[in-house]
Amino acid sequence: MVANPWIPGSERDAVVMSALEAIRAFSDSLDRMYAGMRGDMDMNTTDLAALRMLIIREQHGEVVKPNDLATHLAISTASTTKLLDRLTAAGYLVRKPHPHDRRARIVALTDEARVTFRRHFGERLQRMRDAADAYTDEELRAIVRFLADIERAMLPA
Incomplete structure (x- = not known):
């Protein structure tokens, strides 16, 4: 008899x-x-995921090339171009020359995108930080390790 998992x-x-x-x-x-x-922002799931990725990369001081977005979102270069056109037209991002490679372009958030994200996410982020204050540094490191392990477990085999 097999146990019920x-x-x-x-x-x-x-x-x-x-x-x-x-x-x-x-x-x-x-x-x-x-x-x-x-x-609230009148955008689709992929657009929002792109903005989230850009915000995280910006917080880490990293630049993002269009191909980075395509890889992260698992979309084609044609879909990436359409996404960038949409988000640029909406005022959420700009295309700029790469700071170290003049042949390449990067995409960056606009001030409007940062303000909009802060308006929608800032209060929640503060509440999440307040919740994290109840845990020791050791407990938080264990949570980070656990979530990273779960993230890897969810990747395709």
């Missing part, structure tokens, strides 16, 4: 299942938040 057979199974359920609930809350932002 959805019914915990031990305390460890119950804890693992609880962690995975928490990830699902967190993912659902992100989906709801991003759906609201997409509606």
Whole structure:
């Protein structure tokens, strides 16, 4: 007889299942938040994902080339061009010369994009930071390691 993988057979199974359920609930809350932002900002899922990627890369001091966006979003170069045209026309990004390679171009957020994102996400980000304050540095490092492991586990084999 094969045990039902959805019914915990031990305390460890119950804890693992609880962690995975928490990830699902967190993912659902992100989906709801991003759906609201997409509606408020009048953009599709890919457009919002592109802006999120640009914000994160900007925070790390990294430049983003159109091909970086295409790879991150798993879309064709033609779709990337359309996405860039849409977001440029909406005032969310600009195309600029690469700072170190004059043959290449990069894409960057506009001040309008930053202000809009801050307006939609700033309060939530502060509440998330407040929630993180309840954890020790060691606990947060364990959470980061766990989420990174889960992210890798979700990649295609």
